[in-house]
Amino acid sequence: MARTAPADTLPVELLPPLPPAAEIPSKFLESAKQWWAAGDKQSAISEERLLRRLPFFRSQKPTSPLSESELSDVGPVIAYSSRIELSKPKHYINTLSMISTSLFQSQFSSSESPSASSSPTPAVMLHGYGAGLGFYFRNLLPMAQWASRHNTAVYALDWLGMGRSSRPPFHVKAHKKDVDARVTEAESFFIDSLEDWRQKMHLEKMTLIGHSLGAYFSVVYALKFPQRVERLILLSPAGVPRGPDNTVPASEMDPPSTTSSEDRAEPASNAKVEQLEAKQRVAKARESRSRKILTYLWEEGFSPFQVVRTMGVWGPWLVGKYSSRRFSGLTSEETRDMHDYILNITMAKGSGEYCISHILAPGAHARKPLVDRISALHKDIPVTFVYGDQDWMDPEGGAESVERLRQAGHGKGKMYIVNNAGHHVYLDNPRVVNNLLVKELEPKI
Secondary structure: OOOOOOHHHOOHHHOOOOOOOOOOOOOHHHHHHHHHHOOHHHHHHHHHHHHOOOOOEEOOOOOOOOOHHHHHHHOOEEEEEEEEEOOOOOOEEEEEEEEEHHHHHHOOOOOOOHHHOOOOOOEEEEOOOOOOHHHHOOOHHHHHHHHHHHOOEEEEEOOOOOOOOOOOOOOOOOOOOOHHHHHHHHHHHHHHHHHHHHHHHOOOOEEEEEEOHHHHHHHHHHHHOHHHEEEEEEEOOOOOOOOOOOOOHHHHHOOOOOOOOOOOEEEOOHHHHHHHHHHHHHHHHOOOOOHHHHHHHHHOOOOHHHHHHHOHHHHHHHHHHHHHHHOOOOOHHHHHHHHHHHHHHHHOOOOHHHHHHHHEEOOOEEOOOHHHOHHHOOOOOOEEEEEEOOOOOOHHHHHHHHHHHHHOOOOOEEEEEEOOOOOOHHHHOHHHHHHHHHHHHOOOO
């Protein structure tokens, strides 16, 4: 009788089937059922639904070298989920690894280690505030293919305290009026855990691809650990410009519309930046008077995700209002899968989300803007800023940062505007962003 292969080595189509995501709730009973089902198990299922779109995905890391038949099933790259335990007890980082099979096999050989490879530096994808690695599901396949071509690896992480990583208590001991201390303490919660993860993974250097707050933390990490960063790719980065007039969070509720027939990423011209800023000024003029209330709650450390949790059985309904509207550009199946994923990581215990009032002031501008810090970045680290043409992040901050880098003798800064994309630029226009990511990651001769 033929031996049955363990589940973690089976091709995706042979893995145990997952139940399909439920419809986005529109009624009380539907919402109540999803609220009752939410939890760690459902969170893992919702993430795996997104990741199984990779034909070479495994639910767990294989614990031994792949056999010839397994290599034939997997192909040139393997992907798997794992929890990377950090130095502090009960602290771990949820990790998706996508590794060329030849590099994966070498991990079991004493004669060669991944760190000794001459391949390009591994890339690490870092999500934004309150999100998770599953948000990158439309970008993972091209990134994995890049890894297979160059015999390297791409990782996607959940920040400590977010996604499906551990949720330790988040506390800032600094006095409320000591802004510098508050910011430093909050930043350290994330960047120190990223450095801990890097050490556990035995990576010498990393290319960091960060979105929004994840891009902000990527820059802060590079300022503290410059010898560990190969390059930075910042997708709609948060916290770049100074001043309260740089953002209009309410507009993020709307999906991007198709405004340009030229579906591409183009170098950011002054005219393009001004055009985007003009749109933001119009949107800001329409903001509600409730802003004062939101400002008060923000300063008191109230997390927007608390609203979902405090609504109890109505929480899934509220999440559905957002996901069905914001991600209407996805297929109906993708939208349902994203809804279930967002719901389950939102319903988890609050942790890293409470950083937001320490890092950003009301209006989402940074208390210590990156534009005032980025000139200290090591001159050998290339930096690429990427904004959507319907973004709510102010591209002027990126443009000024590139200029400040140039003035500091750092000539490796550049910026792109992606047409037909909003803040979730990588989800709104994945084809253009994927091509841009691969272009930026290609080894420069």
